[in-house]
Amino acid sequence: MLTVYFSGTGNSKFIAERFSQIMTASCYSIEEDVDFKEKITAAQTIAVCYPIYGSCVPKIMRDFVSKHRTAFAGKQLIIFCTQLMFSGDGARVFTELLAGVAVDIRYAEHFNMPNNICNFFLFPLASPNKLQRYIKKADKKLSRACRNISAGVVKKRGFNPLSRYLGLWLQRAHFDALEKKAARDVRISAECILCGKCVRICPMKNFEISDQSMVLRNQCTLCYRCVNQCPQKAITVLVHAKVTKQYQGINNKPSPIVMEHNN
Ligand SMILES: Cc1cc2nc3c(=O)[nH]c(=O)nc-3n(C[C@H](O)[C@H](O)[C@H](O)COP(=O)(O)O)c2cc1C
Numbered sequence: 001m002l003t004v005y006f007s008g009t010g011n012s013k014f015i016a017e018r019f020s021q022i023m024t025a026s027c028y029s030i031e032e033d034v035d036f037k038e039k040i041t042a043a044q045t046i047a048v049c050y051p052i053y054g055s056c057v058p059k060i061m062r063d064f065v066s067k068h069r070t071a072f073a074g075k076q077l078i079i080f081c082t083q084l085m086f087s088g089d090g091a092r093v094f095t096e097l098l099a100g101v102a103v104d105i106r107y108a109e110h111f112n113m114p115n116n117i118c119n120f121f122l123f124p125l126a127s128p129n130k131l132q133r134y135i136k137k138a139d140k141k142l143s144r145a146c147r148n149i150s151a152g153v154v155k156k157r158g159f160n161p162l163s164r165y166l167g168l169w170l171q172r173a174h175f176d177a178l179e180k181k182a183a184r185d186v187r188i189s190a191e192c193i194l195c196g197k198c199v200r201i202c203p204m205k206n207f208e209i210s211d212q213s214m215v216l217r218n219q220c221t222l223c224y225r226c227v228n229q230c231p232q233k234a235i236t237v238l239v240h241a242k243v244t245k246q247y248q249g250i251n252n253k254p255s256p257i258v259m260e261h262n263n
Contacts, residue, residue, distance in 0.1 A: 001025035002043035008223025010249030011113035047078035054175025088167025
Protein backbone atom coordinates (compact mmCIF):
# COMPACT_ATOMS: atom_id res chain seq x y z
CA MET A 1 0.00 0.00 0.00
CA LEU A 2 1.14 3.52 -0.81
CA THR A 3 0.11 6.76 0.91
CA VAL A 4 0.57 10.10 -0.82
CA TYR A 5 -0.34 13.31 0.93
CA PHE A 6 -0.18 17.06 0.85
CA SER A 7 -0.10 18.96 4.11
CA GLY A 8 0.26 22.73 4.46
CA THR A 9 0.66 22.89 8.21
CA GLY A 10 1.02 19.32 9.47
CA ASN A 11 -2.50 17.99 10.14
CA SER A 12 -2.79 15.87 7.01
CA LYS A 13 0.82 14.76 7.44
CA PHE A 14 -0.07 13.49 10.90
CA ILE A 15 -3.02 11.46 9.59
CA ALA A 16 -1.11 10.14 6.57
CA GLU A 17 1.93 9.07 8.58
CA ARG A 18 -0.07 7.55 11.40
CA PHE A 19 -2.23 5.60 8.94
CA SER A 20 0.83 4.39 7.05
CA GLN A 21 2.49 3.33 10.30
CA ILE A 22 -0.54 1.26 11.31
CA MET A 23 -1.06 -0.25 7.86
CA THR A 24 2.66 -0.57 7.07
CA ALA A 25 2.27 1.47 3.91
CA SER A 26 5.00 3.55 2.28
CA CYS A 27 4.23 7.21 2.81
CA TYR A 28 5.35 10.22 0.76
CA SER A 29 4.51 13.89 0.65
CA ILE A 30 3.79 15.00 -2.90
CA GLU A 31 6.48 17.64 -2.34
CA GLU A 32 9.16 14.95 -2.14
CA ASP A 33 11.47 14.26 -5.03
CA VAL A 34 10.16 10.78 -5.76
CA ASP A 35 9.25 8.91 -8.94
CA PHE A 36 5.52 8.92 -8.18
CA LYS A 37 4.57 7.37 -11.48
CA GLU A 38 6.64 4.32 -10.61
CA LYS A 39 5.37 4.21 -6.98
CA ILE A 40 1.70 4.52 -7.93
CA THR A 41 2.00 2.00 -10.73
CA ALA A 42 3.62 -0.53 -8.38
CA ALA A 43 1.00 -0.24 -5.60
CA GLN A 44 -2.32 -2.03 -5.57
CA THR A 45 -3.93 0.31 -3.04
CA ILE A 46 -3.30 4.04 -2.87
CA ALA A 47 -4.30 6.16 0.11
CA VAL A 48 -4.46 9.90 -0.46
CA CYS A 49 -4.67 12.55 2.25
CA TYR A 50 -5.09 16.31 1.91
CA PRO A 51 -6.56 19.33 3.72
CA ILE A 52 -9.96 20.71 2.73
CA TYR A 53 -10.10 24.25 1.44
CA GLY A 54 -13.71 25.39 1.01
CA SER A 55 -14.85 21.80 0.28
CA CYS A 56 -12.22 21.61 -2.46
CA VAL A 57 -9.00 19.67 -2.97
CA PRO A 58 -5.98 22.04 -2.79
CA LYS A 59 -4.66 23.15 -6.16
CA ILE A 60 -1.27 21.55 -5.55
CA MET A 61 -2.98 18.17 -5.00
CA ARG A 62 -5.20 18.65 -8.05
CA ASP A 63 -2.12 19.34 -10.16
CA PHE A 64 -0.43 16.22 -8.76
CA VAL A 65 -3.39 14.00 -9.60
CA SER A 66 -3.74 15.53 -13.03
CA LYS A 67 -0.07 14.69 -13.69
CA HIS A 68 -0.45 11.07 -12.55
CA ARG A 69 -4.06 10.36 -13.54
CA THR A 70 -3.42 7.37 -15.74
CA ALA A 71 -1.26 5.64 -13.12
CA PHE A 72 -4.31 5.44 -10.84
CA ALA A 73 -6.20 3.19 -13.28
CA GLY A 74 -7.24 -0.13 -11.76
CA LYS A 75 -6.19 0.85 -8.22
CA GLN A 76 -8.06 0.57 -4.96
CA LEU A 77 -8.38 4.03 -3.46
CA ILE A 78 -8.59 5.26 0.13
CA ILE A 79 -9.38 8.95 0.54
CA PHE A 80 -8.71 10.84 3.76
CA CYS A 81 -9.18 14.54 4.15
CA THR A 82 -8.60 16.79 7.12
CA GLN A 83 -10.80 19.75 7.94
CA LEU A 84 -11.59 22.07 10.79
CA MET A 85 -15.25 21.13 11.03
CA PHE A 86 -17.13 20.76 7.76
CA SER A 87 -16.62 19.93 4.12
CA GLY A 88 -19.83 18.13 3.12
CA ASP A 89 -18.35 15.96 0.39
CA GLY A 90 -14.68 16.87 0.80
CA ALA A 91 -13.50 13.29 0.29
CA ARG A 92 -15.85 12.64 -2.63
CA VAL A 93 -14.62 15.63 -4.65
CA PHE A 94 -11.29 13.87 -5.03
CA THR A 95 -13.00 11.27 -7.21
CA GLU A 96 -13.97 14.02 -9.67
CA LEU A 97 -10.26 14.46 -10.39
CA LEU A 98 -10.20 10.85 -11.57
CA ALA A 99 -13.37 10.99 -13.68
CA GLY A 100 -13.03 8.46 -16.49
CA VAL A 101 -10.29 6.51 -14.66
CA ALA A 102 -11.43 3.14 -13.31
CA VAL A 103 -10.69 3.22 -9.57
CA ASP A 104 -12.26 1.18 -6.81
CA ILE A 105 -13.09 3.47 -3.87
CA ARG A 106 -12.61 1.37 -0.75
CA TYR A 107 -12.82 3.98 1.97
CA ALA A 108 -13.35 7.73 2.35
CA GLU A 109 -13.20 9.59 5.64
CA HIS A 110 -13.04 13.14 7.03
CA PHE A 111 -10.94 14.00 10.08
CA ASN A 112 -11.63 17.10 12.15
CA MET A 113 -8.31 18.70 13.01
CA PRO A 114 -7.09 21.96 14.57
CA ASN A 115 -7.60 25.29 12.82
CA ASN A 116 -4.66 26.62 10.84
CA ILE A 117 -6.10 29.98 9.73
CA CYS A 118 -4.35 31.76 12.55
CA ASN A 119 -5.53 35.33 11.91
CA PHE A 120 -9.27 34.85 11.42
CA PHE A 121 -11.19 36.00 14.51
CA LEU A 122 -14.04 33.54 13.95
CA PHE A 123 -11.78 30.53 14.42
CA PRO A 124 -9.36 30.85 17.34
CA LEU A 125 -6.34 28.59 17.49
CA ALA A 126 -6.71 25.48 19.64
CA SER A 127 -5.25 25.56 23.15
CA PRO A 128 -2.74 22.78 23.99
CA ASN A 129 -5.51 20.83 25.74
CA LYS A 130 -7.88 21.17 22.81
CA LEU A 131 -5.09 20.11 20.48
CA GLN A 132 -4.70 16.90 22.49
CA ARG A 133 -8.44 16.29 22.26
CA TYR A 134 -8.31 16.68 18.47
CA ILE A 135 -5.44 14.20 18.29
CA LYS A 136 -7.20 11.70 20.53
CA LYS A 137 -10.41 11.84 18.50
CA ALA A 138 -8.58 11.64 15.18
CA ASP A 139 -6.53 8.71 16.45
CA LYS A 140 -9.68 6.86 17.46
CA LYS A 141 -11.31 7.46 14.09
CA LEU A 142 -8.14 6.44 12.31
CA SER A 143 -7.79 3.24 14.23
CA ARG A 144 -11.44 2.42 13.41
CA ALA A 145 -10.75 3.18 9.74
CA CYS A 146 -7.71 0.88 9.73
CA ARG A 147 -9.72 -1.88 11.37
CA ASN A 148 -12.50 -1.48 8.80
CA ILE A 149 -10.13 -1.36 5.86
CA SER A 150 -8.34 -4.49 7.06
CA ALA A 151 -11.71 -6.24 7.44
CA GLY A 152 -12.77 -5.22 3.92
CA VAL A 153 -15.51 -2.85 5.13
CA VAL A 154 -16.28 -0.24 2.48
CA LYS A 155 -17.23 3.22 3.77
CA LYS A 156 -17.62 6.40 1.77
CA ARG A 157 -18.03 9.48 3.95
CA GLY A 158 -19.51 12.43 2.09
CA PHE A 159 -20.79 10.49 -0.91
CA ASN A 160 -24.51 10.82 -0.13
CA PRO A 161 -26.65 13.41 -1.99
CA LEU A 162 -27.10 15.69 1.04
CA SER A 163 -23.34 15.94 1.67
CA ARG A 164 -22.79 16.63 -2.03
CA TYR A 165 -25.43 19.34 -2.00
CA LEU A 166 -24.05 21.00 1.14
CA GLY A 167 -20.43 20.76 -0.01
CA LEU A 168 -21.29 22.37 -3.32
CA TRP A 169 -23.74 25.08 -2.32
CA LEU A 170 -22.40 26.07 1.09
CA GLN A 171 -18.78 26.20 0.01
CA ARG A 172 -17.43 24.97 -3.31
CA ALA A 173 -19.62 27.16 -5.52
CA HIS A 174 -18.13 30.25 -3.87
CA PHE A 175 -14.62 28.96 -3.26
CA ASP A 176 -13.60 28.77 -6.89
CA ALA A 177 -13.52 32.55 -7.30
CA LEU A 178 -11.96 32.96 -3.86
CA GLU A 179 -9.17 30.54 -4.75
CA LYS A 180 -8.35 32.46 -7.94
CA LYS A 181 -8.29 35.74 -6.01
CA ALA A 182 -6.19 34.24 -3.21
CA ALA A 183 -3.52 32.96 -5.57
CA ARG A 184 -2.65 36.62 -6.13
CA ASP A 185 -3.58 37.86 -2.67
CA VAL A 186 -0.47 37.22 -0.60
CA ARG A 187 0.71 40.29 1.29
CA ILE A 188 4.05 40.97 2.89
CA SER A 189 4.18 43.62 5.58
CA ALA A 190 6.98 46.07 6.33
CA GLU A 191 8.17 43.70 9.12
CA CYS A 192 9.66 41.39 6.48
CA ILE A 193 13.46 41.19 6.85
CA LEU A 194 13.97 39.05 3.72
CA CYS A 195 15.16 36.09 5.79
CA GLY A 196 14.12 33.78 2.95
CA LYS A 197 12.25 31.20 5.04
CA CYS A 198 9.10 31.58 2.92
CA VAL A 199 11.18 31.03 -0.20
CA ARG A 200 12.45 27.74 1.26
CA ILE A 201 9.18 26.40 2.65
CA CYS A 202 6.55 27.40 0.09
CA PRO A 203 5.33 24.27 -1.72
CA MET A 204 4.38 26.36 -4.76
CA LYS A 205 7.63 28.34 -5.01
CA ASN A 206 5.51 31.45 -4.80
CA PHE A 207 8.24 33.64 -3.27
CA GLU A 208 11.47 34.92 -4.71
CA ILE A 209 13.94 37.47 -3.42
CA SER A 210 15.19 39.66 -6.19
CA ASP A 211 17.15 42.91 -5.89
CA GLN A 212 16.63 43.01 -2.14
CA SER A 213 12.85 42.80 -2.41
CA MET A 214 10.25 40.05 -2.30
CA VAL A 215 8.70 39.04 -5.60
CA LEU A 216 5.46 37.03 -5.62
CA ARG A 217 4.66 34.66 -8.44
CA ASN A 218 0.87 34.64 -7.89
CA GLN A 219 0.63 30.87 -7.55
CA CYS A 220 -0.37 30.44 -3.91
CA THR A 221 -2.21 27.19 -3.09
CA LEU A 222 -3.61 28.69 0.15
CA CYS A 223 -1.91 26.23 2.46
CA TYR A 224 -1.08 28.83 5.14
CA ARG A 225 2.37 27.40 5.81
CA CYS A 226 4.09 30.75 5.27
CA VAL A 227 1.51 32.63 7.36
CA ASN A 228 2.12 30.24 10.25
CA GLN A 229 5.88 30.00 9.94
CA CYS A 230 7.12 33.46 9.01
CA PRO A 231 9.45 34.44 11.91
CA GLN A 232 8.34 38.07 11.53
CA LYS A 233 4.60 37.25 11.23
CA ALA A 234 4.81 39.38 8.12
CA ILE A 235 2.80 37.28 5.66
CA THR A 236 -0.97 37.12 5.21
CA VAL A 237 -3.05 35.30 2.62
CA LEU A 238 -6.61 36.21 1.76
CA VAL A 239 -7.41 37.17 5.39
CA HIS A 240 -5.27 40.21 6.13
CA ALA A 241 -5.78 40.73 9.87
CA LYS A 242 -2.51 41.07 11.75
CA VAL A 243 -0.95 37.74 12.68
CA THR A 244 -0.40 37.55 16.42
CA LYS A 245 -0.34 33.80 17.12
CA GLN A 246 0.70 31.11 14.67
CA TYR A 247 -0.39 27.48 14.38
CA GLN A 248 2.60 25.32 15.24
CA GLY A 249 1.20 22.07 13.86
CA ILE A 250 1.18 18.77 15.69
CA ASN A 251 4.68 18.50 17.07
CA ASN A 252 4.19 15.87 19.70
CA LYS A 253 5.31 12.34 19.06
CA PRO A 254 2.32 10.10 18.41
CA SER A 255 1.45 7.75 21.23
CA PRO A 256 2.22 4.05 20.71
CA ILE A 257 -0.04 2.51 18.12
CA VAL A 258 -2.77 0.29 19.44
CA MET A 259 -4.50 -1.67 16.72
CA GLU A 260 -7.97 -2.39 18.00
CA HIS A 261 -9.59 -5.62 16.98
CA ASN A 262 -13.23 -6.52 16.56
CA ASN A 263 -14.18 -9.16 19.07
C1 LIG B 1 -7.71 28.35 2.85
C2 LIG B 1 -8.30 27.37 3.82
C3 LIG B 1 -9.59 26.93 3.66
C4 LIG B 1 -10.14 26.02 4.57
N1 LIG B 1 -11.42 25.60 4.38
C5 LIG B 1 -11.97 24.74 5.27
C6 LIG B 1 -13.31 24.27 5.09
O1 LIG B 1 -13.96 24.59 4.11
N2 LIG B 1 -13.84 23.46 6.04
C7 LIG B 1 -13.12 23.08 7.14
O2 LIG B 1 -13.68 22.38 7.98
N3 LIG B 1 -11.83 23.46 7.30
C8 LIG B 1 -11.25 24.28 6.40
N4 LIG B 1 -9.94 24.68 6.57
C9 LIG B 1 -9.14 24.12 7.67
C10 LIG B 1 -8.18 23.05 7.19
O3 LIG B 1 -8.80 22.19 6.25
C11 LIG B 1 -7.67 22.18 8.33
O4 LIG B 1 -7.11 22.94 9.36
C12 LIG B 1 -6.66 21.14 7.82
O5 LIG B 1 -6.59 20.10 8.76
C13 LIG B 1 -5.27 21.70 7.56
O6 LIG B 1 -4.46 20.64 7.13
P1 LIG B 1 -2.88 20.72 6.97
O7 LIG B 1 -2.31 21.07 8.32
O8 LIG B 1 -2.50 19.36 6.53
O9 LIG B 1 -2.60 21.78 5.96
C14 LIG B 1 -9.37 25.56 5.66
C15 LIG B 1 -8.04 26.00 5.81
C16 LIG B 1 -7.50 26.88 4.89
C17 LIG B 1 -6.07 27.32 5.07
